[in-house]
Amino acid sequence: MKTRKTLKLFTPILAAALILSACGSGEGVYDDKGQVFRKVIPQDMSSLDTAKVTDSVSFDKFNQVYEGLYVLDGKDRAQPGVAKGEPKISADGKTWTINLRKDAKWSNGDPVTAHDFVFSWQRVLNPDTASEYAYIMYDLKNAEEINAGKKKPTELGVKALDDYTLQFELTKPVPYYKEMLAFGTFMPQNEKVVKKYGEQYGTKADKAVYNGPFTVKEWAVEDKIMLEKNDKYWDKDVVKLEKVNYKVLKDQQAGASLYDTNSVDDTLISAEQVEKYKNNPALQKRxxxxxxxxxxxxxxxxxxxxxxxxxxxxxxxxxxxxxxxxxxxxxxxxxxxxxxxxxxxxxxxxxxxxxxxxxxxxxxxxxxxxxxxxxxxxxxxxxxxxxxxxxxxxxxxxxxxxxxxxxxxxxxxxxxxxxxxxxxxxxxxxxxxxxxxxxxxxxxxxxxxxxxxxxxxxxxxxxxxxxxxxxxxxxxxxxxxxxxxxxxxxxxxxxxxxxxxxxxxxxxxxxGEAHLTNPQVKNLQYHNIGGDTTLKYAYIDKSIDRETGKKKEK
Missing domain, CATH: 3.10.105.10 (Dipeptide-binding Protein; Domain 3)
Structure with missing residues (x-):
């Protein structure tokens, strides 16, 4: 996917202004009451429409608010998401049949069904959608011809055998296809909601519905993205974070200043700052x-x-x-x-x-x-x-x-x-x-x-x-x-x-990335493929001292 560089330099006036706004922000993007993870990101997401994006920041957010048939674990191996278990694959490796869990729901209460995947995949490949990532589905039967306008979207090799059984046909066996099914472009879409909002679908927090661990509560373009726990999510009991707050900020010196004032839990830092924080337990490189x-x-x-x-x-x-x-x-x-x-x-x-x-x-x-x-x-x-x-x-x-x-x-x-x-x-x-x-x-x-x-x-x-x-x-x-x-x-x-x-x-x-990450942040999963992180299992352990990274003395 398209990605971008994230190193920034020092602009002290902006940093100071941000710190002042952080101190007076009440229960805003910097608030740390309860289980909340606060992260500085260098770029805004471009859309909440899984058919329309190509950038890594958007796909990272999709990992938190949507869920596909499969999800990636901490070692980038596919694990069941909306899928109830492992797929049934024909002897020639081309026909996949997947049973869906019946307790998966959208944030508006609608059930997540096999029809949502059929609709989503057909929409991605429909040339009218102009999805730049349509080619990632070309292993599906008739996909390339549909995207070229030579066949109708309804001729795509995917169908709902019933509400909770999805079957699709590949043009050839693909050994890594289960991992591909975890990618953002393959995530389901609620047809009713997509058609309700039309061209406005995915442009605002309230113009989409979500089936992942979190929902988008607020999205102020080029400013902040605020998520909250999805109480309709089928696996909500394992989700410990109540909120995830992202601050869009191009200047990393300001991000480090926010970290130093306990206003955020994670930020990238610039080359000059690495030496400053070399002995800080928060410094992480990957x-x-x-x-x-x-x-x-x-x-x-x-x-x-x-x-x-x-x-x-x-x-x-x-x-x-x-x-x-x-x-x-x-x-x-x-x-x-x-x-x-x-x-x-x-x-x-x-x-x-x-x-x-x-x-x-x-x-x-x-x-x-x-x-x-x-x-x-x-x-x-x-x-x-x-x-x-x-x-x-x-x-x-x-x-x-x-x-x-x-x-x-x-x-x-x-x-x-x-x-x-x-x-x-x-x-x-x-x-x-x-x-x-x-x-x-x-x-x-x-x-x-x-x-x-x-x-x-x-x-x-x-x-x-x-x-x-x-x-x-x-x-x-x-x-x-x-x-x-x-x-x-x-x-x-x-x-x-x-x-x-x-x-x-x-x-x-x-x-590479040099982060300052609050040592209290636990179970944050990073990925090499697809969206950058998974926050489903993350939580804040406040028994850890933020400054030393060690257990607080009682």
């Missing part, structure tokens, strides 16, 4: 499976049609220096497209260990490719615009990349254009950019979740790059090779190396 890279738009920039120019750019950035000096949050330099931690090789090792990438930092080779490009293009100077998000830290990141490229490729000028996240993504979708600092996180535990987005015609491949051989390799990996593990694995490795050798994207780093 490496996510998301990767960040430069998209090089050869559809708009004629110079990027030249392979040597693309290779020159991709080899000209010192990634280790970048993660050390700019990020300092547990991020790692990356020369690959697929994130480490996404998938396993047949021998159980990490899939990415097999990749031999040519896109390592190598200023000498970068210059050699650059000289070839200049000769072929008949020019000695080039100007490119680099789009990035509109935060202080993203500006610092872009300035580092700019300095590296201009230093190692004399004659290249990089101009930085900062845009709000949604606008940067919109520019990518319309291919109205030169270079875009972009990212992607996995939706299911297989390298295809990354590699497929660079196939010809994929809505996320907006670089103007197309390779029919690459396309076919992925079709084979997602078709006839599914039961041939070794051959399939090698095909995926070969496809990724083919992609990297052509460099339509320039990998920079794998995302």
């Amino acid at each position: 490496l996510l499976a998301a990767t960040f890279f430069l998209k090089l738009n050869q559809g708009k920039v004629s110079a990027f049609k030249n392979k040597d120019m693309r290779l020159a750019l991709a080899q000209s950035v010192d990634k280790q220096a970048y993660v050390n000096s700019v990020l300092n949050n547990g991020s790692a330099p990356s020369d690959d497209f697929t994130g480490k931690g996404t998938a396993k090789a047949p021998d159980g090792s990490d899939y990415t260990n097999q990749i031999d990438s040519p896109l390592v930092y190598n200023p000498k080779k970068a210059k050699e490719h650059y000289e070839k490009a200049k000769k072929a293009l008949g020019k000695n100077s080039f100007t490119f615009t680099l789009n990035t998000d509109d935060t202080p830290a993203n500006k610092v990141s872009a300035e580092f990349v700019k300095a590296q490229i201009e230093q190692n490729l004399p004659g290249v000028t990089v101009k930085i254009k900062q845009l709000p996240f949604k606008q940067r993504i919109a520019r990518e979708h319309s291919e109205n950019y030169d270079i875009s600092f972009s990212g992607w996180g996995p939706d299911y535990p297989d390298a295809l979740t990354f590699l497929e987005i660079m196939t010809t015609g994929n809505s996320a491949n907006n670089t103007g790059w197309s390779d029919k051989t690459y396309d076919q390799m992925l079709k084979d990996a997602n078709g006839p090779l599914l039961q041939k593990l070794q051959e399939r694995n090698q095909t995926l490795v070969d496809a990724e190396e083919r992609l990297l050798s052509d460099a339509p994207i320039a990998p920079i780093y794998q995302k």
Whole structure:
């Protein structure tokens, strides 16, 4: 899924203002009365409509307020959600029959039925919905043809045998499909409510209904999201949190200040702050499976049609220096497209260990490719615009990349254009950019979740790059090779190396996060695939001292 960088820098006036507002907020977003988890997030969600989003922040919220057939546990393994148990799968692996629990309800009291899944999946694939994630359902029978307008949504290979029995047919057996069913796009929708609100569905807290552990009580766009426990949820007895409050805040220094005043329980912090909190029990670092890279738009920039120019750019950035000096949050330099931690090789090792990438930092080779490009293009100077998000830290990141490229490729000028996240993504979708600092996180535990987005015609491949051989390799990996593990694995490795050798994207780093997390927060589950967290089992243990992380003395 689309993701974004989250490092920010110090703006003391804003920090002070936020602290003042926190102190006088009463029972608002910073209130800690009872069981409440308060978290700073760097970006707002884009919608509550599961058919309409592509960003990681929205999918994370979906994990809390919706529930699919299956959910992911703390090790990213699928466990029954609305499903009553394990699916019954036909001998050929294509037909799945799933019994639904009869006590699952929507927050308005309606039962959650098999019809809700049929409606939701048909709606995602209906071309009128314009769901950018429709392709994730293409393994369902007739799905691709429906999304292309060649068949009707009612011809999708999914049906309700009765209110509590769902059956669907795949085009081929998919070994990781149960994990895919936990992903946000596959979650159910209440047809009555969707039709009631029409185009307004999911745009406000009261224009949706929820079947997860929490409901959305309030959503103030670009300000806050406030959840409360869902008393209609079938498993409500295990949910200990009464409230979850998210504060949208782009400045991480302000987030740290809020943490220091006990106003929030979790916030990301910037590179400069890591050293300050190095001995604090609240400091936590984690490496996510998301990767960040430069998209090089050869559809708009004629110079990027030249392979040597693309290779020159991709080899000209010192990634280790970048993660050390700019990020300092547990991020790692990356020369690959697929994130480490996404998938396993047949021998159980990490899939990415097999990749031999040519896109390592190598200023000498970068210059050699650059000289070839200049000769072929008949020019000695080039100007490119680099789009990035509109935060202080993203500006610092872009300035580092700019300095590296201009230093190692004399004659290249990089101009930085900062845009709000949604606008940067919109520019990518319309291919109205030169270079875009972009990212992607996995939706299911297989390298295809990354590699497929660079196939010809994929809505996320907006670089103007197309390779029919690459396309076919992925079709084979997602078709006839599914039961041939070794051959399939090698095909995926070969496809990724083919992609990297052509460099339509320039990998920079794998995302890490440095958090300040209240030591009182227990059972917070993080995920490498799908939404970032699960809060169903989380709670606040107030017998723990927030400052020391140890049990309070009685």
